[in-house]
Amino acid sequence: MPVTDVHSDPEDLTVVVTADLAAPVERVWRAYTDPRQLERFWGPPGWPATFTEFDFTVGGRALYSMTGPHGETSSAAWEFTAIDEPHGFTVIDAFVGADGVPVDGGQSRMEFAFEASASGTKMTATSYFATHESLEMVLEMGMVEGLRSAMGQLDAVLQDLREYAQGKGTRVELLDDTHVRITRLVDGPRELVWRAYNEPDLMRQWLLGPDGWEMTDVELASAAGDSYHYRWAPIGDTGGEPFGFEGEAVVLDAPRRSVTTERMQGTDGPETINDLSLYEEDGATLVTTLVEYPDLATRDLILATGMVDGMEASYARLERELLTV
Template sequence: MPVTDITTDPEALTMTLVADVDAPVDRLWRAFTQPRQLERFWGPPGWPARFTAFDLRPGGRVDYAMAGPRGESSRGSWEVLNVTEGESFEVLDSFIGEDGEALDGFPAMRMVFTFTPTADGSRLTNVTYFTSLESLEQVVAMGALEGSRLAMNQLDVVLSDLREYARGKGTRTEVLTDQHVRISRLIEGSQDLVWRAHTEPELMRQWLLGPEGWRMTVCEIDPIAGGSYRYAWAPEGGTEGEAFGFDGEALLVEPIRRMVSTEHMTGTDFPATLNDLSLYEEDGVTLLTLVIEYPDAATRDTVLATGMTDGMEASYARLERLLAASA
């Protein structure tokens, strides 16, 4: 993980994050100074950022919004103070409302981003300066430490060539917190096709099957915010196992980019999970990321122990074959 240290200093009124990456300084600099790159990691998993204004010059302004999985929104703005090309930049970071104005009761923070070479690549040092101990404690209480760690730990995949990063790894499962797991898989195919394969029943029936020996008996989906879905599977040809299914509701839908939905095992009193699917295309391949929120660590561990990752890999491999055949 890129983040090697994140600390607060109540006496100096600072929060400092250090991240080391296996990439040269110029590549790390581009990740922080190109909005489409920065969007991929500025928000923590489940809270992706969108930059609506990006003038990274002294006197310029940068505006962004992070969208939560249940439709929540957190907006911020940078007043750009200084920029030393390829080395550092300094901004005044403020919480803002939909009107673009600073929110009352929330602190403004001076942030300095410094990029330096290391023996193995480069280092980001991000120091945030607060005007009072109360402001520092307020931001920490809002989850800034863990949120910053989770966000910056996404740097590895952003800085890497997607094909190189994913080669030979198949479906990856990463435990992020007691409640959150991230599933990632590179799919050979365009973002549009991968999205269609997740929202069109005639395509879903051909790949969303898990291990061999199962068939999809129900596939109903209304891929709009507020729409419901229902899936069911049954064994065939002597395969052992009992029929099962899932149902849920789409909470947020951004076509070909992101869909957040609940997932509940049909006919049980098991608690529902929150599934946050996002897609990103680069050079003809699509990175699929699924962040799953469980009610607690025990539920998370129980689900992971079922071999979920193996079943998902079988389905994703089948999806790739389907897309290759249709190309």
């Protein structure tokens, strides 16, 4: 985790974030000034940012929105007031409405500073608020926790994607009692990986878990709010009982992200929220699934089923059967 300190000062009306990043200043600068790279970490897990404008000039503006795992949205804008490449830049950060116009409350001046350190780069981000009320509002909204978790994603952004993930299989991170992040690099383009997740004929070829199973039924959602289901059965006398999952699509943002609810067919739960995102670099795609469980016991129970091993078998089959043809 690159964040070393997050400090709020009610007297100075500031929030100061300090991070120790294992990359040179020029590389960190690119991560903060390229909107496609910013989208990978500007927003905590489950709330990725999408930048729709990015005019990186003094007086220019960046506009972004974040969509949560339940379909909630929040939008904000930066106005660039100073740029000193590659040492730092300053923005006026403000919440905006659907029309892009700033709304009252929560506005701040943010100063980003990058300086060389023994390990790479020391990053300091200082937010200045005009009133106690605006500072308290963002603190109550979870600004400190959100900054820590968002910045925790920077390691993956600053490294070459293949260096970061290739050959490391399916990896599991326990983020807290109810959230798990699962990542796997697959050697193929994002468009094809998205299709593999969203075309029934392709799904039947790879999303099977361990050998000896087949997908017998699949119906996919085509828009947010639609229902979906799929079902597997053992082949021949290999053992096991047929089972399936069902749920609803919450977010569908092809070919980047999908969020769905999921529960075992024929039951009332427990229900999870599965947040799938795809990021491509140099012809490889990082598949990230953020799973939200209702409680710790459910999290541990589901992980103990061998779910991750089944996912790794499916990803290996995806590379072998679809991404090499």
